[in-house]
Amino acid sequence: MPGITSLQVLTAEHKIPLNALAEPIQITTGRRLRERGWPSDAATVAVMLDSGGAFTTLPPEDTYIWWGAYLGMEKQCLIKGWLNEVSDEIIQRRSELREQHGWIMDIYLLAKPEK
Template sequence: MIDLHLIGIGTGNPDHLTRAAIAAMNAADLILLPRKGDAKSDLIDLRRTICADVLVGATRIVEFDLPERDSTGAYLDAVDRWHDAIADAWTAEIALHLPNGGTLGLLVWGDPSLYDSTLRIADRLRAKGMAMRVHVEPGITSLQVLTAAHAIPLNTLAAPVLITTGRRLRAGGWPSGVDTLAVMLDGGCAFETLAPEGIAIWWGAYLGMPNQALIAGPLDRVGAEIVDSRAILRARHGWIMDIYLLRRG
């Protein structure tokens, strides 16, 4: 039996860890850290730093190479194949390092419930017959860090918020019935497809990290600045994680 603990670690700042997350890390027999290639080496460096800061016992740390997603073909099909490959990688590491069962910890950016597929990948392992109990330690999300960094409320008074992706915003435009959008996983500045008049944006990259970048203002005045800043930061670091809030009216 594997006890799998999915541990939300926020956006990379060790100060964002909860006591429950720290306890789960120290209770684990093994923590797996995924490597995502040289261009994103500082992502695993952040995970290493978090482990060094909070682990006090005999928890083992093992690094493994995360499979890359094929960018060709239909998006959902490519993601499905990618998740299968990740599940296979987990299975191999578990067989090698926890052959008799035990407690496994995986560190998840933000929170495992919000635009993260770790829970779905765990379901694939159970569907293939692995005896597994799954536990989730919630973490601070990038959306929370974004609103805190800009010192703004997520919603307007008594109004809803829609959390969506850049891909959906680009394909479908602004959804009806809502004036506030939180946009995640946007690889191409989908806000450029909108008529910018009357829209405000609060944007943040590398939230909670030392290289955090923030821009806010009317979209028609700061949109181009965000596009330029994002390109510069991505070239400088080799990767970028960003999120933004859009509000009409």
């Protein structure tokens, strides 16, 4: 859809705001997340261009993820939850989808909300 970003579709499909009220957000790549970890000045992190699983480098028990692949398409797939509960599911599903379609484009949003 022209003019609509994958990040906008991700938040709309998960029915969430992009960030908490007055809280900063960082948009980064999977490579940077792997190399530098959680950005110190961000409450929410959006990750694009991840070759797969950079979120596994984060502490899984206090991080929530909203993940989506093929956003805005018929084959759209969404998964959300605490990293310690859905990390393996996302890795597995991502692999299956890539195998099935020959390519994958996905994006995810990370936050550390109160449990």
